[in-house]
Amino acid sequence: MEEDLFPLLAAGLGQTVYMVVMSTLFAVLLGLPLGICLVVTAKGHIMEAPSVHKPLDTLINATRSFPDLILIVLLLPLARWLVGTTLGATAAVVPLSMGAAPFVARLVESCLKEVDRGKIEAALAMGASSLQIIYKVLIPESLSSLVRAFTIAVITITSFTATAGAIGAGGLGSLAIRFGYMRYRDDIMIMTVIVLIILVQSMQWAGNRVATVLDKRRQG
Template sequence: MSPDMIDLLIKSFWETCYMVFASTALSTLIGIPLGVILTVTRKDHILPNQPLNTILGAIVNATRSTPFIILMVAIIPLTRMIVGSSIGTTAAIVPLTISAAPFIARIIESSLLEINPGIIEAAQAMGASPMQIITKVLLPEAMHSIVLGVTLAIISLIGYSAMAGTLGGGGLGDLAIRYGYQRFQMDVMIATVVVLIVMVQAMQSLGDYASKKLNKNKL
């Protein structure tokens, strides 16, 4: 690879990091409250509200079932309204966030439902309010599992960010399409694949480490 291509690869790597971590932060901010609501509004939980749970669940399922490429195209007007453009790394953050938030919400819900009901009943018996149960019992108890789930979401977003490159999202996916595929430069294609694999491995290892530390601290 030429020095210019290496510089382009480094630039694309940072664009991918920007897309992935910005969308992870935003989707987590949306997904955690949504996942908590989906959990506590179940009919057998601390704030049962079946109509709300059903409506939110349907919205989450509908968004999760939409393929990312289709979602990215479908919300182009929304993306333009939010960031002023439908092309570029910043624009790609909008569909990435909307795609990942429901996924994280279901991860949070699954993690919270694994908590022993006896712990929740004990907190209620001591007079804890629903908000205290959520912030001091549910989330702390499930944190190690939540970290693993968010790690899985980050890995999915790395893949989605590569797909975003096919529609002008920038990053490693765009580099692979424009140079590796359209110009038949196999060295560029291989380099982007290697970088993506390293990113996934690094995120998975970091997530596993953080989850184990949180689980040991809890014990």
């Protein structure tokens, strides 16, 4: 039984890592500007715009209210349109990244709101433009917090891949369901859980290390 276990685990791990990396990349590309927009268009901020902030805030809340599995299923037609199929790791990247983007936006919003208002006002007094404040004050001052937030996003997306595995995305989630649960292979179930724990712990450790280094550099 062990002869086919490690090839299955290796293939599942490879698919999971691929989905996590690609989904995180696109989720950040979508969520980062959304989060910035939420902050700077809020009442009393540098680009106050209620007509932009309120609809965007409502849209993000509405998207986040969907259960993971339902949101993935709803976005499968978009995956078919973009990549030509709803099966496999590449197809799963579409709903995973779209579903994670609002979550990333909220994390970014939370991080940017922690920036000292005095530093923003000082930049305004020196004649800095809105874009300069975003790229030279908001993002640099919250960089270590953003790294920690993105680490949380990566781990959350990893759990999303397990959900997506139930509908043909592949990866460790699919391996646990199809080969472990459905075929009563306890060895596969146990090893899949162990691999996921190691993967998540590694991500958390790496994210914490990077955030700590950035924090020390900023304080120094």
